[in-house]
Amino acid sequence: MFERILAILFNKKLSPKTINLLRDLAEHHRSKVMVNALLDENLLEMMSQTNGQNIEKVRQNEKNLSWYKVYGIEETFKEAGLFVNVGVSEFTNEDDLLTLINQSKCDLLVVCEPGEHDLKKIEKLVQHIEIPIFLIPG
Secondary structure, eight states, X not given: OOSEEEEEEOSSOOOHXXXXXXXXXXXXXXXXXXXXXXXXXHHHHHHHHHHTOOHHHHXXXXXXXXXXXXXXXXXXXXXXXXOEEEEEEEESSXXXXXXXXHHHTOSEEEEESOOHHHHHHHHHHHTTOOSOEEEEOO
16 A cells, blocks of 8 residues: 655654654555655754854764664565665755655655654644655654
8 A cells, every 4th residue: 555655754863663664564465665864954953052062063873873774664664575765865855854755755754753843843744745754642
């Protein structure tokens, strides 16, 4: 039913329960999965100001952490014999998210463990996409 699943995660490490649910969903539908960690440019700027660190250093640290997270997910999928692509993307607004979703050509969007702030972003996208959205709460 779902050939291509795009799973997005915001600035968070996913629980094993969420990773297993995502893996089971992909197995059940024999789907190709794209897992993309999203870095909110606005959040990076706030972190930079709060910590007094250079924005580029904050960005690089967060990218490194995000790659570590998605590589862990990739290993879980590969061990199960599933096809998975992983990536890390920066965004500044909902248009950037919409572009990512459209470019993925997915037929299911999975939002993994969104926070309240993240849900507001997703809510704005609903009227612009024509695919189902599956939310996995944290």
